[in-house]
Amino acid sequence: MKNSDRVGFIYFREKAYEILENYLLNQIDSIKNTFILLDDRTHKHCLPILLSHIDFLKKSNLIQIKSGEKEKNIHTCIQICKNLEKFKANRKSLILNLGGGVITDIGGFVASIFKRGIRFVNIPTTLLGMVDASVGYKTGVNLDSIKNEIGSFYIPEFLIIDTHFLKTLPKKEIISGMAEMFKHGLIADKDFWIKMNQIKDINNINQWDHLIHQSILIKQKIVDLDPKEKGLRKILNFGHTIGHALESYFLNTEKILHGIAVIMGMICESWISYKINGLSISDYENIKSKFSALYPMQKKFFDLEDSEIEKILMIMEYDKKNENNKIQFSLLKEIGKCSYNCQVPHSLIKECFFN
Ligand SMILES: NC(=O)c1ccc[n+]([C@@H]2O[C@H](COP(=O)([O-])OP(=O)(O)OC[C@H]3O[C@@H](n4cnc5c(N)ncnc54)[C@H](O)[C@@H]3O)[C@@H](O)[C@H]2O)c1
Ligand SMILES: [Zn+2]
Structure with missing residues (x-):
């Protein structure tokens, strides 16, 4: 074998x-x-x-x-x-x-x-x-x-x-699943992020199925170090604090795929990472431009009004992953490195939707 x-x-x-x-x-x-x-x-x-x-x-x-x-x-x-x-x-x-x-x-x-x-x-x-x-x-x-x-x-x-x-599997489901693979690169493995960005033809899975294996191993390694999510495993939630809230918010109007919500969540949370967690502006711009090229962002994400963002914030506050009534984020330090249990001022969460 x-x-x-x-x-x-x-x-x-x-x-x-x-x-x-x-x-x-x-x-x-x-x-x-x-x-x-x-x-x-x-x-x-x-x-x-x-x-x-x-x-x-x-x-x-x-x-x-x-x-x-x-x-x-x-x-x-x-x-x-x-x-x-x-x-x-x-x-x-x-x-x-x-x-x-x-x-x-x-x-x-x-x-x-x-x-x-x-x-x-x-x-x-x-x-x-x-x-x-x-x-x-x-x-x-x-x-x-x-x-x-x-x-x-x-x-x-x-x-x-x-x-x-x-x-x-329908293509939109492939694209949605790829979001988690990109996430694995961003939180734990810069080389993997680079390889993900070199995928030439999404439809030709044979060309990149080795990356699927690699992605599984990145997640498994993190889980093995912290199976019950007491600490490190929380980095897998990068992009998901905002992503989940968007998914729930749009649930009753039009369903958005999990991966698409997570991509938007990762863009927003990368911006917060740049503001308060040491992520460089060039890393932030790299992430944003790569995602924008691959995932045509739905206009509705950028047209959110203040009152809608308030509602999305309320959804985040109810999220079970919060501790001590504070919204907890996992934020990037650089591409390939992530912190967890980060608290973010409300004003910054609101601003991140407009960047
Ligand atoms: N346990 C965990 O750690 C964990 C992590 C992430 C997501 N999830 C859960 O995973 C679920 C989403 O999973 P999903 O995106 O695979 O959704 P899914 O299981 O609903 O599958 C999506 C659709 O694809 C169809 N399908 C499945 N395989 C197919 C194939 N080979 N060809 C054609 N159609 C196929 C399914 O019937 C379904 O209609 C959510 O409930 C989410 O909460 C769990
Ligand atoms: Zn996810």
């Missing part, structure tokens, strides 16, 4: 299927005790790919839910548990999560609570799922409109990364 095929419990490319097949043959008492959780789209686009690699998975049980964030709730989990019960799942059962972040979040959470915990494997099929949602042991569902309010930290047996799944 080449080194690059196996990193910790993350397996890449063809080798990943060999590992999974061996695991199923040796660690599971019967294939009937394996459950594939998927949604309608991953059933259509991704299950055939998985089955083409491991034919006998055809005999496993399928549990299908509708696709979409709306399904990420406790009611869906109860339905999945009832299905597991119906198929006589036991403590030795295994769930294979085949899908994007919604599936890996729900499936991981169900695995953590069903019979006080059963095993699961993540097989992410979206870019965001690969580089972010399936890495880092966080599982969970939303409580009404509060994102990820119910959840657990729970470790999968391993992760299977196959970038072939991305061929059927």
Whole structure:
């Protein structure tokens, strides 16, 4: 096995299927005790790919839910548990999560609570799922409109990364997932940021899928140093304090993709970093110009009125990541280095939308 095929419990490319097949043959008492959780789209686009690699998975049980964030709730989990019960799942059962972040979040959470915990494997099929949602042991569902309010930290047996799944993923989802990859470069690895900016053809994923692997490893390394987010792991929230607030603010009018909100969040938070955290003006301008070139910014972000910005600030104040009633930011010191638990004056948060 080449080194690059196996990193910790993350397996890449063809080798990943060999590992999974061996695991199923040796660690599971019967294939009937394996459950594939998927949604309608991953059933259509991704299950055939998985089955083409491991034919006998055809005999496993399928549990299908509708696709979409709306399904990420406790009611869906109860339905999945009832299905597991119906198929006589036991403590030795295994769930294979085949899908994007919604599936890996729900499936991981169900695995953590069903019979006080059963095993699961993540097989992410979206870019965001690969580089972010399936890495880092966080599982969970939303409580009404509060994102990820119910959840657990729970470790999968391993992760299977196959970038072939991305061929059927809509381009806007690819661009959204790339935002998290750019973030990994900005917070922890300047060389990676430079490489990300050298991607020539977004549509030709073969040309840059090694960067997907690298991005996963950057996140995994940060998570390993601080699995429960007591400190360092907070740097992964760069761009998300403002990004999440924008996402929530626009939720009721027109949904914006997470990655697009995070890009806008990273531009704003880079500007704050320049104002109070030592980021140089040239680094700030580099970030802003790279993002503006790649992500045509929607006009609505720049047309926010004072009253709207007040509302966005209120959303930030309710964010669960705040401590002592203060909004906490992760801010860049330079490209590749990030601080966390930074407090920012309200006046500066308001100004950052106009730069
Ligand atoms: N646990 C974490 O640490 C973490 C981190 C980041 C995000 N998340 C969560 O991830 C979720 C978002 O994940 P997402 O962006 O992957 O969304 P998603 O799972 O809803 O997938 C997006 C859409 O793509 C479809 N799809 C999936 N794979 C496909 C493929 N290969 N081809 C065609 N269509 C495909 C899905 O059916 C869905 O309609 C959010 O709920 C977010 O909270 C979790
Ligand atoms: Zn994110």
